[in-house]
Amino acid sequence: MIRPPTFQNDPTSNDSDFRLCFIDSGIIATLNKQDQKNLIELFDAVIRNDGYRVGKLMIERSRFPGNISKDNKEKFSLEMDKLVSDVHKVGLKCSKIDINQLLTDVLKLCYSYQIKLESRFAVIILAMGIVEGLGKKVDPNVDILASAAPFVAKAMIQQISSQISKE
Amino acid sequence: MTIDQKVVETSQTWLEWFSNLWNKIVWVSSLAFRSLELLTIYSPTFLTSPILLVNSSYYTDLWWRAFKYSISIAGPCHIKFAQWVATRPDLFPDYVCKCFSELQSSTDYELITLPELKKVLTAEYGENWEESIKLQIVPKPKSSQKFLGYTPFHVSGSIKSNEDSSPSSENVEWVPAIAGGGCIAQVYQAKALLPEYSDPSIDISNNTNIPLVWKDVVLKITHPNIKNIIVADLELMRIGVNLLEYLIPDTKHVSLVDSVEEFVPIMINQVNMKIEAKNLLRFRKNFHNRNHYNLSRDTDDLLGTFILEESILQTGTNRQDQDIIINEEEQGLTRKLLNFVEKMAKVFLDNKVGSKIFTIVDKEIVNSERSKDMYNVYFPEPILSFTTENVLMETYEEGVLIRDFLENYCTDRDKKLIGKYGLNAVLKMVFLDNFVHAGLTTSALYVFFHLTFMYRFAPWKHSHDSSPNFPK
Numbered sequence: 001m002i003r004p005p006t007f008q009n010d011p012t013s014n015d016s017d018f019r020l021c022f023i024d025s026g027i028i029a030t031l032n033k034q035d036q037k038n039l040i041e042l043f044d045a046v047i048r049n050d051g052y053r054v055g056k057l058m059i060e061r062s063r064f065p066g067n068i069s070k071d072n073k074e075k076f077s078l079e080m081d082k083l084v085s086d087v088h089k090v091g092l093k094c095s096k097i098d099i100n101q102l103l104t105d106v107l108k109l110c111y112s113y114q115i116k117l118e119s120r121f122a123v124i125i126l127a128m129g130i131v132e133g134l135g136k137k138v139d140p141n142v143d144i145l146a147s148a149a150p151f152v153a154k155a156m157i158q159q160i161s162s163q164i165s166k167e
Numbered sequence: 168m169t170i171d172q173k174v175v176e177t178s179q180t181w182l183e184w185f186s187n188l189w190n191k192i193v194w195v196s197s198l199a200f201r202s203l204e205l206l207t208i209y210s211p212t213f214l215t216s217p218i219l220l221v222n223s224s225y226y227t228d229l230w231w232r233a234f235k236y237s238i239s240i241a242g243p244c245h246i247k248f249a250q251w252v253a254t255r256p257d258l259f260p261d262y263v264c265k266c267f268s269e270l271q272s273s274t275d276y277e278l279i280t281l282p283e284l285k286k287v288l289t290a291e292y293g294e295n296w297e298e299s300i301k302l303q304i305v306p307k308p309k310s311s312q313k314f315l316g317y318t319p320f321h322v323s324g325s326i327k328s329n330e331d332s333s334p335s336s337e338n339v340e341w342v343p344a345i346a347g348g349g350c351i352a353q354v355y356q357a358k359a360l361l362p363e364y365s366d367p368s369i370d371i372s373n374n375t376n377i378p379l380v381w382k383d384v385v386l387k388i389t390h391p392n393i394k395n396i397i398v399a400d401l402e403l404m405r406i407g408v409n410l411l412e413y414l415i416p417d418t419k420h421v422s423l424v425d426s427v428e429e430f431v432p433i434m435i436n437q438v439n440m441k442i443e444a445k446n447l448l449r450f451r452k453n454f455h456n457r458n459h460y461n462l463s464r465d466t467d468d469l470l471g472t473f474i475l476e477e478s479i480l481q482t483g484t485n486r487q488d489q490d491i492i493i494n495e496e497e498q499g500l501t502r503k504l505l506n507f508v509e510k511m512a513k514v515f516l517d518n519k520v521g522s523k524i525f526t527i528v529d530k531e532i533v534n535s536e537r538s539k540d541m542y543n544v545y546f547p548e549p550i551l552s553f554t555t556e557n558v559l560m561e562t563y564e565e566g567v568l569i570r571d572f573l574e575n576y577c578t579d580r581d582k583k584l585i586g587k588y589g590l591n592a593v594l595k596m597v598f599l600d601n602f603v604h605a606g607l608t609t610s611a612l613y614v615f616f617h618l619t620f621m622y623r624f625a626p627w628k629h630s631h632d633s634s635p636n637f638p639k
Contacts, residue, residue, distance in 0.1 A: 019545045020588050021564050022604055025446040026351070026437040029603040036601050043598070108261065139586035147590055148598070155598040 051084025
């Protein structure tokens with residue numbers, strides 16, 4: 001098999017006819033340990049169709065959880081529950097759900113209840129928006145939740161294992 | 168201590184004091200100058216802002232459009248800030264986000280002349296840089312032609328290396344070949360003298376036997392003076408926002424001050440090319456791209472020394488950076504422990520999804536050695552020996568923008584593969600590496616086109632229009 005001439009030294013270029021190349025790495029987003037844990041828990045809750053817990057987690061991890069009234073917390077969680085279960089009814093496929101709209105809805109919901117997300121947290125939620133853009137243009141039948149599931153699970157394993165190795 | 172020494176010392180402290188004072192004067196006056204400039208740019212929109220009180224969608228729309236225009240000419244900081252605002256519908260009202268999301272950084276590149284560029288490189292690399300770097304040059308395009316992204320290679324037939332630039336019979340002006348650019352930096356094509364092949368078992372600094380050859384690279388050079396403009400703008404932004412919050416306490420719930428504080432490190436990091444190089448190396452490590460030019464037994468070594476150097480150079484606070492400590496805890500973990508943990512985790516996730524996940528996870532862990540099947544993602548390699556705060560040298564990557572690819576060359580199988588690689592890569596960045604390419608998010612919500620993925624052609628496909636024609 002012929003290999004691209006510029007990458008003769010690169011063992012990863014062997015058997016596929018192309019690779020994606022990311023350029024412009026000037027800005028990166030990274031979460032601190034606690035935020036990363038939160039994110040994984042959040043996605044775990046989404047994958048398990050537990051929208052109420054999603055709402056609660058989001059409030060807990062927002063910037064000023066003390067400012068939100070108990071009543072509003074309850075309402076917010078219930079609305080999140082509805083959003084998440086709607087998603088689970090059809091699967092998180094671009095052909096079935098407008099994921100940008102979904103993300104915007106979630107962020108708008110946060111805005112209307114004055115829940116301010118930690119910014120880097122929001123950045124990463126928005127990264128999922130990219131995934132959607134990719135999906136829509138490229139392969140609308142990819143179920144994003146199903147694709148994310150192994151990653152979330154592996155991330156949970158990593159976290160548990162790092163805890164164990166510390167103890 | 169003799170009197171002479173004392174005199175020398177006091178005169179030195181005086182000198183220091185004066186130079187400090189002078190720096191402060193320069194700083195304050197440049198702030199003042201910049202604020203005057205900004206005042207001129209923004210005053211028309213600010214003065215007409217009462218129009219927003221008129222309850223007419225036509226006029227408010229017009230005003231927002233004018234405001235957007237003011238921002239677009241005010242400079243990179245303002246553009247980026249507005250773009251960032253657009254991605255945060257949780258902090259700002261919806262109509263503001265919508266309005267700003269259409270704001271794009273200008274893609275009209277100023278053509279820098281060859282002598283100017285050479286001057287910049289001399290300042291960065293010293294007098295002898297031409298021994299190891301050759302700039303690529305092209306005939307100056309007509310004004311109607313625009314360079315967009317990484318796709319100017321359709322004109323590749325006429326690209327020459329600068330040693331052939333003897334005045335030709337035609338009266339063409341030669342300019343550096345641009346490979347892309349934005350409001351922060353410009354990317355030029357070049358060739359650099361680099362080791363021909365790599366052997367990870369040899370430490371390159373000790374071994375001079377590896378012959379050097381000319382390799383294609385790109386030089387990403389920050390616009391001259393951009394750093395001063397950005398630092399001044401950020402300072403003014405800080406002052407302005409604090410003033411606004413002080414004068415109109417109602418604006419507190421928009422948390423502009425917090426937003427600016429969050430925005431500052433993002434902006435400052437972006438101007439420093441060393442940070443970008445560091446990010447690239449980190450990404451390459453995460454995605455198992457092998458390094459050719461930055462040879463060291465351990466990438467961590469390399470990153471370590473580079474970061475150390477960095478921390479000495481850097482004075483400002485760098486919130487984004489604090490978390491970038493390479494965490495290798497999980498690597499030391501044996502396979503046995505991992506199995507045990509998996510079983511434990513299975514107990515935690517005792518539902519259908521859980522068990523389904525873990526069969527996949529098992530496979531994934533086994534396959535992780537051959538990660539190319541999962542991701543097949545590549546990052547250009549920065550060449551640290553030629554990277555400074557203002558110039559980033561990275562390997563030249565041949566390809567087309569994913570937008571062009573999807574429109575013109577793509578088969579269904581390709582599309583599926585791109586989807587798989589891209590999705591897996593982003594998921595890996597988010598969940599496993601905690602190191603996400605966030606440049607992608609600036610236009611995340613609306614345009615897929617602005618993603619800077621590149622597609623890599625196989626040479627036997629479309630080779631006629633993808634390879635730039637460098638002289639042998």
